[in-house]
Amino acid sequence: MISMRDASVVYDNGVRALNKVSMQIGEGEFAFLVGASGSGKSTIIKLLTAEIRPCEGRVLVNNFNIGKLKKRDVPHLRRTLGVVFQDFRLIPNKTVYENIAFAMRAVGASTRAIQKRVPYVMDLVGLTGKGDRKPLELSGGEQQRVAIARALVNNPRLIIADEPTGNLDPERSLELMTLFEKINELGTTVLIVTHEKELVDQFGKRVIVIDKGEIISDQMGGYYTYEDSVE
């Protein structure tokens, strides 16, 4: 699923964002990646989605070797992933239905398949009856559910969520994490990048802590114990 071995990333300005990072996340796992701002969390996400390439080491995501991935194969990698962002990244002038269907269109799905799959996913994330609404007519929690539905609609093997609860209140955050847990129970691997201690501790899942571009802790059923390093 995800296999990083001694992966390093150095940006053009000379900043070493990741330094020989190694980690494995297997099929069906649920893991939190935690760390302070600037610790390298975002760089890992960019690496996993092939926005950037490692300058050293090996990164495998769903059997795609990121370091050797050709540009034309990047869309094929991304079709095996579902990515959820803190700022939802929804298209404001499309309806909820269109925002979700759009991800299926992008991979060349037929209209029939879209008409069958989108309502199912909307039901899964609790958005039934809201298909005709525009994103800005929804609450933050609902918008994030749309983003999750969009990430799920192509039935990805791996969901990566980058601070998915960053713009939500604690109650909505808990609901959302529960939703991710439900998705994971259905067989999808979930990697959540966050720095929300209470949430991480509440779920008792695998916690990987990153600091200054290095993995400093990786525990199953762990807690967010490195709070001093978190802003």
Add this chain to the structure above:
Amino acid sequence: MKIRLSSIAYFWKEGIHNIFLHGFMSFAAVSVIVVCLLITGSVTLISYSVDLNILKLQQESEIAIYIDENVPTETARGLQSTIEAIPNVADAEFESGGDALEDFRVSLGENAVLLDGYSAENSPLRDGYYITMKDVALVDETIDALEEIDGVANIVVKEEVINKLLQVQRVFRTVAATLIVALGLISVFIISNTVKLAMFARRDEISIQKMVGATNSFIRWPFIIEGMLLGLLASLIAFGLEWWIYSELTALLSSELSSFTMAAFEDVKFLVLGCFAGSSVLVGVCGSALTIRRFMDV
């Protein structure tokens, strides 16, 4: 890559939908293309008309040839076919010595008495031809060919006038071509910036498409269709406006400057429509396709 029919329908639906969705940017793009086409088109059409008038002036420049007085008038008249056989001769008009005398007499008015005693039979003026050329630039070759004809006594050509006209034509064509190319380039620059602005406003949409695994061609097609339709719409509007502006200008010039003849728009309307549609669709499509590349590197 195999493209589904449903995807093609989606590209068109999205392309058309986006035109209305981003109404202001569509309006801006169409307006810019229309203005650029109108300016470039008007300058081109006016240049074409001016060039036609220069050509007309050139064609009106004549070579006068005079036939030896020992050659009988009927023989001189018979030279017409020989003269017209010269490749660059457009037209040769015969004037007998008698006719020339009568014209001269008329032009003298009260002083015509000076010519008393002369008639067609003893006209002191020679028979001659007034020749217009197809291409005045070939005046020297034409004179050489005329000199070869037996009986030609004298050739009079206003070379200075012809050379001046040729010079004017050369300068005008250079200026017009430079102006048209410059306007064309400025238009492409303005249009591509407008397209860039439209793309910039939609960069988030493009990055989301990239993130969910859309291929570059999937993202590009609706933009290309949108660019093509906007270009086509702009060209039709510009064509209608150009026709109206040109007709008004023609009417104005024909009343103010009657000797200046504007080319009839009807004669060139399909060419204008073709050029407008071709260039604006090309600019719309290429502008979209090239500009979108900048936003797809995600």
